[in-house]
Amino acid sequence: MPAIGSRRGPTKGDQRETALLDAAREVFREKPISQVTIDELAGAAGIARSGFYFYFESKQALLAALVDQVIGENDEEMAEFLASEGTDRGALRRGLGRSLARWLVEGRWLREAFITPCPGPEMLQVRERLMTNGCTAFRARIEKDVRAGLQVSGPPELVATMVMNLRIMTFSDAYGDPDAYDQEVLLDSLTDAILRLVYGTTPGVPAAGGGTK
Helix, strand or coil: CCCCCCCCCCCHHHHHHHHHHHHHHHHHHHCCHHHCCHHHHHHHHCCCHHHHHHHCCCHHHHHHHHHHHHHHHHHHHCHHHHHCCCCCHHHHHHHHHHHHHHHHHHHHHHHHHHCCCCCCHHHHHHHHHHHHHCCHHHHHHHHHHHHCCCCCCCCHHHHHHHHHHHHHHHHHHHHHCCCCCCHHHHHHHHHHHHHHHHHCCCCCCECCCCCEC
């Protein structure tokens, strides 16, 4: 007899949709998104072309689902910082380190999805989805600090968007030229830049005129 409160496990449909998303990540790591066909995506997932359309009406719909995954992964990676308060440098740096590790693996398609100029109307919709939904958790974190009386450097929505852009560009550059900077130096610099951008201060850094902020 099932235990009280037990929940249904993933169905075959859930598993196939996940397989499609996982296969898409693999394919997009090796080939420009614009050149990937529905047949390739379906084949990589081990299903027929008609099976693809059972789960996604288009490649753009699949990309939107991938963006939702990326947003969810980012929130998980930053969960420690998002749950803390104020200028928690350690939690922020650890979260950024987890995000950088993901970018170093998947940066090829992430760069194309979020940075490449003139990506076409479908990809622009995906980018808009990222910027609209991807800043929500960080904005809420800033708003929580404002309610607690902590001073921030600007409107939470704008500051969160600026942080998102800074992270994307920094991680994109790290993927494109991983030997340009030591990863520890890169993470320290990005962490401190974000704290200065949001709060106008970096914990432990001497302030002008002596002392620390």
